[in-house]
Amino acid sequence: MLRASLTHPTKIEPAASVAMISMLLIAGGGLALAASDKYSAKVPGGLSFSEFRGYEDWQTVAVSQTESAMAVILANPAMIEAYRSGIPENGKPFPEGSKIAKVHWTPTQSKESPSPATVPGELQNVDFIVKDSKRFADSGGWGYAAFIYDPKSDSFSPATTADSPPQENDAKCGYACHTIVQAKDYIFTAYPKR
Structure with a gap:
């Protein structure tokens, strides 16, 4: 019977082939998306990845760059416009909705x-x-979040007190670290000439 099926293969209609291939691609793609959906990560009681x-x-x-990390600091259009207008060097605060992402x-x-x-x-x-x-309001008007990348699962999870620097669920470490630049509306990164 095995020999017969190899020598006389069953004819599969083209529509059935397309449907079968489509189902496999959708299933495979769904698994890949589920494994790496970074936008589902959220700091308990704080920011979510999807907000960015x-x-x-x-x-x-x-x-x-430090000894252990190199980073690019990115800003949303509202923050870029504020930088170009002279903020924070002019003493004015960044507008509501300003956002920064720092990728390490x-x-x-x-x-x-x-x-x-x-x-x-x-x-x-x-x-x-x-x-x-x-x-x-209790952190200078800024919310902070850090998401650690796990290459094995291709996923992100909120930083914890076990990470360096340690992060509480509300990411208060971000505020504590940024208080030294309170006069610059809590932002370390200047907008260099280009």
Whole structure:
């Protein structure tokens, strides 16, 4: 019987083939989306990743590098416009709805560059800040969140007290760290000349 099925294959109608392939692609795509839906991550009692949907397309404000991480700091259009108007150097606060995303990678040496160059390696985390004075009145009007990336599951989860720097559920560490730049509306990153 096995030999007969190999020598005389069952004819499958083209419509059935398309339907079967479509079901497999949808099922596979659904699994991939479920494993990496970063927009479902949320800091308990705080910011959610989904509040920053589209951050990947925001304009670069600046870059930074430490021994253990390199980062790009991105800002939404409202914040970019504020920077261009002279904020925070002019002493004015950023407008409500201003947002920053800071993406951190492990620094690595480029294998392709003809001269030594440090480039982003493995993704470490993504941090977010939003100006919402009503919602975050007790932290200078800014809300903070840090989401740690797990390459094994291709997913993000809120940073915790076990992370460095430690993060409480309400991400108060962000506020504590940013108080040293209170005079600049709690924002470290300047908008450099370009």
